[in-house]
Amino acid sequence: MNDSELIGLRLRARKLVKKYNDYPPPDFTADFKIEDFFGPDERFHILGDLFGMSLERTKALAIEPPFHCDFGFNIKFKGEFYSNFNLIILDGAEVTIGTRVQCGPNVQIYSATHSVEVEERRARHERAYPIVIGDDVWIGGNVVIIGPCTIGNGVTIAAGAVVKGDIPNDVVIGGIPAKIIKYLESSTS
Template sequence: MPPFEEASADELAAFAALSEREKMVQGLAQDLMRDRLKARDLCQKYNNHPFIDWREDLQLNEFYGPDSRLQHLADLFELPLERVRSIAIEPPLYVDYGYNIEFKGDFYANFGCVFLDCAKISFGERTILAPGVHIYCATHSVHVDERVAAYERAYPVEIGDDTWIGGHVTIVGPAKIGKNCTVAAGSMVKGDFPDNCVIGGVPARILKHLDPPTGPINPKDKRLVVPLPGSKSAAKNDRVKF
């Protein structure tokens, strides 16, 4: 443990002038328990609020309503209700604060995701999360005296456009995942990863580099009517062919 070093009067004054939220964003020791309790209340209201009643002509953009339900997300993320309509999250959802989460475009998260957003979490356009994805910005000092005083620290997480995060992936800040990536189920991710790659493992590493996308797939493309490589159906077809 490093020796005790007293902060200067100017450093203490600058620290005291910051709000707890400003301290959090700057990665300084902070205490924001009241904000966390507010977020917990909003998550509970969202998770327990009934969906819109089913009907045959129900449109996809209506499914996560009614507006009274979506308003809980709007309050949680501090976003306009209209913006929240493109953010689809299956309950239950758990966050620390909510207002440190940025959505750059359409977003989908499956059941049981956890976002400890003590620092900024940024989701690129069309990000898709499978069930049970956990993102941890929050951390604690290895020095016990900070933990005893109930201070926290945090590191940001950034996820690029068109990235798919598999089931039960854990992402620990600081982390930056590029665009057009796939993260294999069960991986533990920390650090920086480039665009256009498949990531997997504990700890995660690059498993495969991908060609950049060329645009939405043609609905007549044969790839849509054959099993993905590695599936049981694909293996059966291979046996028949050979």
């Protein structure tokens, strides 16, 4: 893709994200159903357009506004997902999110990066690396995930951690940079 195509795709995403974030919350009534908390269908259609997903699959997502991303179509959800306020996903490369992943507030997922070489930054060269988050992962508040990164299944990431690289299944990680704090029993049992 050329730069003008990328700019057009980013502007498209910004418009959809703004529409999603500005959508008024539903009114509470005596017959209120919890599944309507992030709805109605019209609001889920906005996410469906952004992520290239069907309405049925989009209804498995619970994203508290505000939410921000670069493109949207590079974000792949395998199943149920919840995010608290202020999720940011820079999806210049593919970001795959497993099922039953939950995020605290202010989580930042960055596939995009810039060179440490000044001349490359002046030339506006960018890079993007894939990120894969496994199933049943809890991401604490203010966590930053930087690509390339693969996070295994059943991982808990402590609040404020900065994560990059390969993280095995069933561990608790934390710190800057994130390190294994504790090994857990297998999440597949």
